[in-house]
Amino acid sequence: xxxxxxxxxxxxxxxxLGISIAINAFSQNYPEGIxxxxxxxxxxxxVPFNPPARLGKTASIMPSIVDNSRYASFRPIFNQRGAxxxxxSGIGYVFTYEINYARGLSSQVAANQYPYDFTxxxxxxxxxxMGSTPVHGWNIVKATGIPNVADYGGFGLGKFTQWISxxxxxYNGLTNKIKNYFAMYIRTQSDIEKTKQWLYDHAxxxxxxxxxxLSAYADGQKIASLPSGTPDAGKKVITAFGFxxxxxxxxxxFNDSIRFDYNKDGRxxxxxxxxxxxxxxxxxxxxxxxxxxxxxxxxxxDNGRAYxxxxxxxxxxxxxxxxxxxxxxxTVDPQPRSKPLFVSKVVFSxxxxxxxxxxxxxxxxxxxxxxxxxxxFGAAFNYSGGAYPVQGITTAPIETALDISDYAxxxxxxxxxxxxxxxxxxxxxxxxSFSLFDYSVxxxxxxxxxxxxxxxxxxxxxxxxxxxxxxxQPSGGTHVVNSTSESKSLSIYKKKLLVDAKQKSGIRIFxxxxxxxxxxxxxxxxxxxxxGLRSNRYIITPxx
Numbered sequence: 007x008x009x010x011x012x013x014x015x016x017x018x019x020x021x022x023l024g025i026s027i028a029i030n031a032f033s034q035n036y037p038e039g040i041x042x043x044x045x046x047x048x049x050x051x052x053v054p055f056n057p058p059a060r061l062g063k064t065a066s067i068m069p070s071i072v073d074n075s076r077y078a079s080f081r082p083i084f085n086q087r088g089a090x091x092x093x094x095s096g097i098g099y100v101f102t103y104e105i106n107y108a109r110g111l112s113s114q115v116a117a118n119q120y121p122y123d124f125t126x127x128x129x130x131x132x133x134x135x136m137g138s139t140p141v142h143g144w145n146i147v148k149a150t151g152i153p154n155v156a157d158y159g160g161f162g163l164g165k166f167t168q169w170i171s172x173x174x175x176x177y178n179g180l181t182n183k184i185k186n187y188f189a190m191y192i193r194t195q196s197d198i199e200k201t202k203q204w205l206y207d208h209a210x211x212x213x214x215x216x217x218x219x220l221s222a223y224a225d226g227q228k229i230a231s232l233p234s235g236t237p238d239a240g241k242k243v244i245t246a247f248g249f250x251x252x253x254x255x256x257x258x259x260f261n262d263s264i265r266f267d268y269n270k271d272g273r274x275x276x277x278x279x280x281x282x283x284x285x286x287x288x289x290x291x292x293x294x295x296x297x298x299x300x301x302x303x304x305x306x307x308d309n310g311r312a313y314x315x316x317x318x319x320x321x322x323x324x325x326x327x328x329x330x331x332x333x334x335x336x337t338v339d340p341q342p343r344s345k346p347l348f349v350s351k352v353v354f355s356x357x358x359x360x361x362x363x364x365x366x367x368x369x370x371x372x373x374x375x376x377x378x379x380x381x382x383f384g385a386a387f388n389y390s391g392g393a394y395p396v397q398g399i400t401t402a403p404i405e406t407a408l409d410i411s412d413y414a415x416x417x418x419x420x421x422x423x424x425x426x427x428x429x430x431x432x433x434x435x436x437x438x439s440f441s442l443f444d445y446s447v448x449x450x451x452x453x454x455x456x457x458x459x460x461x462x463x464x465x466x467x468x469x470x471x472x473x474x475x476x477x478x479q480p481s482g483g484t485h486v487v488n489s490t491s492e493s494k495s496l497s498i499y500k501k502k503l504l505v506d507a508k509q510k511s512g513i514r515i516f517x518x519x520x521x522x523x524x525x526x527x528x529x530x531x532x533x534x535x536x537x538g539l540r541s542n543r544y545i546i547t548p549x550x
Contacts, residue, residue: 040092040137040252045221045329048141052334055190057200057209072206073259073297074215075311079106080258081113083310085303086122087164088134092221092254093122094301096140098161099256100217100336101147105182107214108340116155120182123163124152124170128385131360132167132392140219140254144187144336145384151409153179167398169359169391173351176407180346185337190218192319192331198288201296201319201333202260218257218333220298220314223323225251229312230266236274237263243295243313246326257314257333259297264313268292288320347411347418349443351452352426355403356435356462359391363429366408368422372472377425379416383408389431396435403438418446421475424453427468435462440469 074080081102086094102113102120111118125143130136146152155161157175170176190200201218203209208216226248232241238261245266265274269292276291283289295315304310321327350366364387367380382388387406396404410424426440440455455471 040139040221040254040329042252042323042329044137044139045252045332048139049189049330049332049334052141052187052189055188055200055204055335057203068202068206070262071260072202072215074103074205074217075258075297075299077103077107077214078112078114079103079214080217081119083299083304084162084301086301087162088126088130088166089137090122090126090130091301092138092140093126093129093143094162095219095254095256096143097122097125097147097152098301099299100140100219101144101152101184101338103217104184104336105338108338116161119155119161120152121155121158121161121163123161123165123168124158127166127168127398128387128390130166130392131390132394132398134164134166137252139221140334141187142385144184146386147182147384148184148186149381149383149409150176150386151179151182154182165399167392167394169396169398169404171397171402171404171406173405173407177346177349180349180407180409183338185339187334187336189332189334192328192333193288195288198294198316198319204335205257205259205296215259216335218335219254220257220319220333221252221254221329222247222318222327223250224248224253228326229307232264232313233267236265237261238313241313242307242311243315244298244318245315246318246321247323247328248326252329255301255314256299257296258299258311260295261297261313262294264295264315265293266315268317289317291315291317345445346409347414347444347446348409349445350408350410350424350426351405351439351441351443352408353403353405353438353440354396354428354435354462355401355438356396356430356433357401358393358433359387359396359398360389360393361431361433362396362435362462363388364408365427365429366410367425367427368410368413368417369425370417370420370422372421372423372474374423375470376468377423377427379413380425380427381410381412403436414446417473419475421473423470423472425468425470427466428462429466430462430464432464433462436460437462437467437469440471442471442473444473 081099084094084098086098097120102118106113106118113119122143125146126138128146129138129142153170153175157178158170190204191197192201200209204218205215207214224247227244228246230243230245232239232243234240243264243266245268267274269278269280274292276293277286278290279286280290280292295313296319297311298314299311300306302310318327319333320331322331323329352364356362363382365380365382367377369376369378371378391398395401424442426437428437437457437460439458442453444451444453453471453473455469457469460467460469
């Protein structure tokens with residue numbers, strides 16, 4: 007996580023929007039936003055990019071120019087708010103493009119666009135001048151999903167302290183997740199070819215290529231116009247990045263033919279040791295580059311786009327190159343899961359969300375007082391958001407949906423206790439309610455915890471509920487109610503379940519699919535109208 011009050015060069019300025027045809031080195035003296043160390047640390051869990059076989063497409067038919075921003079799955083260029091470049095690139099461009107390409111959808115409508123505000127506001131400590139990294143945002147989406155712009159209520163809203171509230175809003179985003187993220191190191195010609203494979207056809211023979219992200223110092227970057235008489239003459243090209251002010255940018259394609267005369271010898275070559283290090287490699291190339299799309303609106307460079315020379319990708323960040331010489335991207339599942347299986351609904355309030363960490367878990371021992379397995383949700387609800395109430399813009403409680411479907415295999419056929427735990431380092435708050443939606447059955451069933459209005463104390467506060475799964479073959483004290491008398495204490499008469507005073511411990515009524523209908527305490531003779539239960543077959547279990 008970035009240190010507080012570090013302003014990122016992500017924020018566009020008037021000076022950065024005006025670019026002459028000569029080389030310009032912009033110097034605004036901004037403090038660091040994304041640092042080299044933050045970028046490198048965030049990539050520690052990234053999968054190395056190893057493209058599979060070409061599936062019939064060979065390098066010999068690789069086109070010399072690819073531009074994925076021309077496809078409908080690439081959303082319109084926009085101007086970010088605050089120091090949000092990493093989320094604007096990672097969510098606004100890359101995630102939106104990749105998931106809509108995978109689903110065959112257009113990114114030109116709000117219902118298929120995704121708000122970078124959602125992840126940025128979990129990461130910025132409520133401060134518009136805080137930076138982040140794309141990976142931090144992707145880890146949130148991997149854990150919580152992300153609502154679309156229509157459900158979220160807008161895009162680039164500038165409400166930097168806001169955490170949205172609403173079970174349905176969070177629930178609708180649960181199927182919008184990334185599968186994984188990867189990194190590719192750029193130093194050799196082979197690395198450039200791998201990059202081009204991804205940009206051309208996702209390195210799988212797909213009909214479209216993928217997008218990538220780079221980070222570099224934007225303060226002091228050198229921007230020129232491609233020379234007259236060369237391919238795409240007059241278009242803007244970054245010939246070197248700067249010396250401070252980390253900024254994330256999106257790569258949408260490449261052009262093998264663009265050129266720039268670094269050593270001013272009047273030629274364009276890839277075979278001369280122009281940096282005099284005794285080796286001829288990409289760092290000496292004067293031909294070829296990637297197409298970069300920025301998050302500074304259409305007024306920047308060429309309608310928001312500029313080339314970046316291949317050489318720059320291989321140079322170190324101290325000599326005008328990119329951070330760690332690494333590019334990053336994501337993979338997504340082709341189609342969303344039809345629905346989550348288990349979702350926790352939690353309503354809670356607190357006066358200082360940066361002191362809280364929210365966890366969800368379970369135990370197959372229903373009498374347990376704490377979970378045997380639990381998890382967090384990336385940087386969401388995880389000592390984040392700054393010293394604000396949980397919604398940020400209001401002191402009202404927040405209502406959220408937490409996907410715990412990854413527990414399904416372990417607990418689907420078992421009774422289990424489910425928990426929500428809030429770890430607090432201080433402040434005042436309440437867990438107002440907790441319930442579990444079981445979507446593995448139809449219709450879905452909501453199990454409600456009896457723990458309501460629980461104060462959040464410094465330390466660990468836990469609430470619990472039990473999802474009871476009765477035996478499919480009732481035995482012992484379990485009775486299947488159909489249309490005849492079942493026992494001396496349980497009987498049916500004119501569609502009513504009669505429970506006499508011999509049944510002292512109470513009863514539970516379950517549907518045959520295992521979902522709980524209701525629990526009744528028996529203190530006296532009890533009559534339950536089962537006509538309203540909309541079935542004539544239930545499992546009745548004595549005992550509460």
